Each structure stands twice: as C-alpha cells, then as structure tokens.
Amino acid sequence: MEPLEQLRARAEASVPGAVLEIVPNACPADPPSLRVDPGHALAVAWFLRDDPQLRLDYASNVTGVDWPETVTKEKARVKRMVDGVVKEFETVVEKRRPGFLEAVYHLYSMELKQGPVILRQRTGDRDRAVTVASLTPVWRGAEFQEREIYDLYGIRFEGHQDLRRLLMWEGFEGHPMRRDYVEPDDYDYEPTPHADVLEKARKHYPAPPAS
Amino acid sequence: MVGQRAERKQLMPANYGPYWFILVLLAAGAVFCLTPLLLAWLWARFFMPGRPGPTKNAAYECGLDSPGADGPRFKSEYYLYGILFLVFDVEAVFLFPFAASFTGLPAGAAVGMLVFLLLLIEGLAWAWVKGLLTWK
C-alpha cells in the first residue's frame, strides 16, 4: 500500500480541482484518513476504485460521525507593552469550532488484498448544508449504509437512488444518533431503577408525603 | 361351478341397477364433507361466536397494511392469454369429432366447419398483428 501522501498527490493530479486533506487520528492505532470535498468526492471515489495500484473495490463500512459545536478554552501567552517594558500575560482564549457531520468510508481492495483507505466527507454545518455526495454509484454496498446514516444522522446524500429512512419509520422526527437528540420521555416504571433511570423515576414517582 | 353361479345370483338383488351405488357413494361423500362443517357451525353457534373486524378480515396477512386501492392487481397479458387459449381450445374440441367423422360428412357440413375455422383463425391473426403473442 502506497503512503497516504503519495496517494493524495496522485488523486489530486487525477481529479482536477479536487482538494484532499489528510486528517490525522488522535488514536495512534488508527490510520489517518483522507478528507475529500463533496463536490469531487464521486470522481475521487471512481479513481480510488479503478486505479490499477489501488483497486479499492470494497466499501466494508460506511458510518456517520456527529461533531457538535464545541468551545474550547486555551491558555495563551500574550506580550504587551506596559510602561515601556514588554511583559507576558496569560489569557484564556475561547476557541469556537462550528459543528458538522461526517460520513466515513472504510475502503479495502479485494483484488490486491490491501487497505484500508479511510475516506471522509464533511458537511457544512448540522442544520442546513447537510448534503454530501453519495458514493453508492461506485460501491453498491454503500446503499443501505448511506440510508442508515441519512436516517440516524440526517446527512443527505446527493445522487442516492433511494434515499429513505431505513431503521426508523417514515414520519419520525429527528435523528436519534445525533448527540443532541432528546428522546421522548416515555418512562413509566422500572422495578430496579439506577443511574439516569433513577433520575427519571424520581421525576415520575414523587416521594410520598411525610407522615 | 353351477352352484357357485347360483349363489352369486342370490347375492345380487333382483332389481339390481348399476347406478344405485354411485348415488349411495355420492350421498356418503356429501355427508362425510358436510358433517364437520355442520359441527363447526354448531360449535360456533353455541360456544364460540365469530368476532369479525376490519383488521381480521383484511386480505393481506403479513401484518402490514396493504398499500393502494382494494382488489387484486393482475397483468392484462394473462387476460389476453386466456382468450387466446380459449380460441385454440374451442377449436380443438370441435376439430376432433370433425376429423373423426370427416369421410361421412356432407359437403355443407365441411363448408360450415371451414367457416367456423376461418372465424377463429381471423381472431388469431388479429391477435398476432396486435402483437399479443409476444410476451412482454
């Protein structure tokens, strides 16, 4: 398997206009992945499948990831002139990262027995710009998994032939695998409540009045 | 030998008709079929009255609501296929006795048969021209 940098360079040369980015993985055991812009994702996918050195003909897994908006606080040192003397101050800088959704494809080659190459597509945000390109035309096996992602995460796949909900029913509101999904409070009873279920039980069964 | 034959004659009733047995068999068959139905009806009448309902009477029994309008869907090809089958079938039914007694028939009967054949063949030609014989 060729190094990911070389693969990226060849893919960018093969698909004009494509912007690929290598996303490092925080966990050292997991390989870094390749992020592709949704506009060129389909062309890059065809390249990955048909290139004689890659032949990534098998999408073993397609999954979604929800990245909600995060605000991280970082300490930074700022130099300022105070009374003609440069002094260093510690300040807290708030970093705000807007939320987005990702569809992640794990690709293997059955023919050349190599892989995986991990391909990511990122949406603009979590509400309106949630469209990425469907790679079902390239890997037929991605059809149901893209439907599942559409169902549970709410990513719309442009070019998917049959984009309907898969696990939940038509008319279901919301996307249950998103981190901010609030499930309906259908608690009625639990014989042995504990943890968050105990919290729900406290709400639903008020304590008897003190006698 | 003679004695045996006499015995056999005695076993058979004097007014022996060969169709009586068929009648008896028919009656026994009817009783055999109708008795369980009657028993089931009596059971339902006295112990277990029916409780029909819209779900219970639904035509589709996979647990899902049947989509679309009521009534079964069938391809119109089957209908046309049935008509064509009738053309060939009726033709064969009349052709067999016609062929069996062909030599003894007067000329008028042969001409009548030809007209009948012509009508059916005309129908076949019409179906052929319309493209009904090619299965889509």
Add this chain to the structure above:
Amino acid sequence: MTPAGSMDEGLRNELSRQGVFVVKLTDLYNWGRKNSIWPLNFGLACCAIEMIAASMARFDISRFGAEVFRPSPRQADLMIVAGTVTKKMAPQVVRLYNQMPDPKYVIAMGACAISGGPFKQGYNVLKGIDRYIPVDVSIPGCPPKPEALLHALITLQKRIESEQFAGPNPAPRLARGAPGEYPVPRLGAHDIEPPFNPEVWQPPKLVREE
C-alpha cells in the same frame, strides 16, 4: 343424559375399570386442542434461533404436537413473540395477532418480548408486547433455552386443559364479550401512539421510598 361433570366419581371409576370411559365434551375438545397447537411461523431476533432449535430433532417440539409452524395467521393458534419488538414492528405484531382466529394464545419469549430487555431505555424498542396484546405465558431468559420454550408450551397446555367454554367462568378469550380485535398502535413523530393499551396493561402504581 346427565352431564359427565355431575356424574358420580365412583361410578366413573367403576365404568373405566370395565373399559367404558366417560368424559365431558369440553375435556375431549381441550384434549384435542392442547395437543395440536399450531404456532405462527414468525421470529423477530435471536430468540427465534432458539425457537428454531426447539423445533429441530434434538429438542423436537413435535413431541407436544406443536411442530406445525404456520406461515399465515389465519391458521395459527399460538403466537410465539420470539425476540425484540421494535417500535416499528409493534403495529405489525398486533395486526397479526388480530388476524389469528380465536381461541388464540401468546407466549412472550425472552427478556425483550417481556419488557424490552437490555434495550428497554432505548428510543426504538417497545417495552414489552404485553402492552398491546394479552400474554399467556412469559419465558424469562436472554435468550431462553429450548427447554424453557418447551416448558412454556407445557404450561400453556395445562392452561388449555383447564379452560371452560360456557358456564360462570369461561376462559378470557372465549367469553362472549371478549374483544375480537385489539387496537393497532400508530407510529407517531417520536413514539408509538398510544404507548400502551390501557385495557390490556397498566403501569404498576409505584410509591417511591425515600
């Protein structure tokens, strides 16, 4: 003719010693029913594998006359709810139950069918099929062994054996006023509506101890 129920017990024993057996019509009918329970051929999750194992040669459910798994609800007496009932599946299960002819019985097999099991607090799993249809026998286990299913079947056979059709105490499904159909829940925006059928199931009134 005196009904067999009011017959003197000693006389009946004496008759049976002479080779004359006297039974009630109800007993005869129940004897036939309990030995020819036809289950509905329907499995939802991993419990169905155990149900299939119970119908195979090693455990052999046909020893109890229940091997005829019917593919149509119209021909089935027993519904074995074998596995997790998701909210999307619940209306279909109730509809199939409605389409079965009376008298009909339900075995809830496994933790999921009884209460939702490990998925009880999830967003997509029904918290027990007894919220919509009356369950006769529940089998705990995750999944229950085939022996447990056979035990449930024998329990059901005992129940069928003791059922009365007429008189002051008819069996619940055989009483004149018993409902022919149970309402099929609808799939709502977040949950199935209603969350349970109050005629069949009510949440137990719990008082919290502090």
